[in-house]
Amino acid sequence: MIIGDKSIQADIKSESTVLVEVWSDYLCPWCYIGEANLDNAITELGINAIVVYKSFQSNPTLQGAYTVSEIARQSGFSLEEAKKKSKYIEDMASRANVELHMDSVIMVNTMDAHRLAYMAKQKGYGKAMAKRLFEASYMEAKNIADPNVLAAIGEEFGISKEGTLAMLKSDQYRTEIKSEIQEGLNNGLQGVPYFVINKKYSLSGAQPKEVFKETLSGILKDDGPYKPLISKSPSGYTCDENGCEVPNK
Known part of the structure; x- marks a missing residue:
């Protein structure tokens, strides 16, 4: 069973629980496949898994909207080569x-899609929203940088159109997205999809199902279920991005 990401602490109850953090991008076909x-x-193993989705942009400077064929031509690939690569990915x-329908995918900047996904994650819909954005891109040929497209998708999860559009017009969640990207890089991410299991092990790329099964089974056998850190110390003064705490004396 795959558990949502609304409350990791509350959901870790089973003796066969693993925590999998996934860095991906919604216009990365290997992310969807991986x-x-x-x-x-996870389903075939019959284990409980908490899957938390995190952001990465594989093409953060992209401006405008392009087909896969247009991107391929800009990269020096012929139309025949592009179709061959697309067919391989679809297989x-x-x-x-x-x-997947590679020929109809609209390639855009995914920052706003990640911001909507982050918004949904706060409501406990991280996994479901990730799947929906992949479907919109690869099955429905939707432009997931279009505010109206994103607002319509948000409404499917109970997020008002006005709420989504207001968020997109602001800078809300940009800092959080950049923080998730940096966290992945700090953990050794060099490309997506990237998987970190139980805050200890990593897998990179669209690994076959058998590799995931072997890896997850081995981790559970060797380490047991994931257990979050339990603090044994009283609260002390700390520093964060806003500066350092100083007691009033």
Whole structure:
């Protein structure tokens, strides 16, 4: 069973629980495939897993909207080469029980999609929103940088259109997205998808289902279920991005 990410502390109850943090981008087909393989592995193993989705931008400077073929031409690939690569990715997706339509995907900057996903994650819909954004990109050929498209998707999760549009017009969640990206880089991320298991082990790339099964089984066998740190110390003074605490004396 895959548990949502609303409250990690509250959900860690099972003796077969693993925590999997996933860095991905919604216009990365290997992310969609890799996450499907992870889900299939968890289901077949019959374990409880808490999957937390985190942000990464594979093309953060992209401006405008382009087809995969247009991007390929800009990168020096012929149309025939682009179609061949797309077919290979679609075949790999099919093996993971995922449907992709590479030729109709609209390539855009994904920052706003990540901001909507972060908003949804605060409401306990992190995994569901991630899946929905992948579907919008790869099955429905939607422009996930379009505020109205994102607002409509948000409404499917109980987020008002006005709330989404107001968030997108502001800088809300940009700092959090950049922080998640930096966290991944600090953990050794060099490309997505990137998986960190139980805050200790990592896997990179769209690994096959069998690799996930073997890895998760081995971790549970060697380390047991994930247990979050339990603080044994009283609260002390700390420093954060706003500065250092100073007692009033």
